[in-house]
Amino acid sequence: DQQVKQNSPSLSVQEGRISILNCDYTNSMFDYFLWYKKYPAEGPTFLISISSIKDKNEDGRFTVFLNKSAKHLSLHIVPSQPGDSAVYFCAASEEMEEKLTFGTGTRLTIIP
């Protein structure tokens, strides 16, 4: 049972435009959400997180939105840059100290 789903395996976006990556979850006990970025031959790197008491968290070009009623979160990257080309994983946990459940990832390609 896939509790965290990233339904788009890949996404291509023009440089300078907005990239929107989506993630859905089924476990209503999840209350902490994270996005990781992964380049080839490297491990995932933490990007941004959000707790369930918020609906938005911003860090530079990256913003994560959480819609608890829809069990949906999204990552917005504005403006998109070539260096953003990577695989993005969303992850969730029931508490900050509990295990992470990852989605299957979305490969983002930024077109120059």
Place this chain on the structure above:
Amino acid sequence: DSGVTQTPKHLITATGQRVTLRCSPRSGDLSVYWYQQSLDQGLQFLIQYYNGEERAKGNILERFSAQQFPDLHSELNLSSLELGDSALYFCASSPGQANTEAFFGQGTRLTVV
């Protein structure tokens, strides 16, 4: 460079064999986590150690075991290997017990033939 070191980077072995994957956490980190990423799958949490003690267990097979040593490095032992065990195995570390914002190593790619 995340500061988490995994060895070896690549490993090819035959079915039925046993292998050991090694992880050195970032300096000062007490928690070590192991994840498995099979083809087209997300990272599956296997197990967490905190300061030498097992803290959390995920979808880890009985053929797999892990431990964390007094110097805080960790080893993941995989035995009676099957073709389906071929995957990327990641280790991550964090200062405390919270696995959020953990730092990941580059992974060990295991191929079972």
